[in-house]
Amino acid sequence: MKLRFREDGPIVIDLPAGTRFVLNGEEHVLERPKLALCRCGASGNKPLCDGSHKRSGFRAPAGALELAPDR
Ligand code: FES
Incomplete structure (x- = not known):
C-alpha cells in the first residue's frame, strides 16, 4: 500500500473505484479510484478531505509512504 501526501493537500490512497469501506460503522463505496484523507484539519467531513485545504x-510538502515488503 502506498500513501501519497499531496503538496498542500490530503493524504491519498489509490484504490480501485467501487472499493467498499466502512467509516465509523457506515459502509461507503468509492466513486473515484482514490480515497483522500484530510491532513489540514479544516475539512467539514473529517476524516475525509472535502477540498477545504485550498481555502x-x-x-505541507509532498511525499509518499510505502509499506516495505516483508523480508
Ligand atoms: S486536506 Fe483537504 S480538507 Fe484537509
Whole structure:
C-alpha cells in the first residue's frame, strides 16, 4: 500500500473505484479510484478531505509512504 501526501493537500490512497469501506460503522463505496484523507484539519467531513485545504492556507510538502515488503 502506498500513501501519497499531496503538496498542500490530503493524504491519498489509490484504490480501485467501487472499493467498499466502512467509516465509523457506515459502509461507503468509492466513486473515484482514490480515497483522500484530510491532513489540514479544516475539512467539514473529517476524516475525509472535502477540498477545504485550498481555502485554509494549509502548507505541507509532498511525499509518499510505502509499506516495505516483508523480508
Ligand atoms: S486536506 Fe483537504 S480538507 Fe484537509
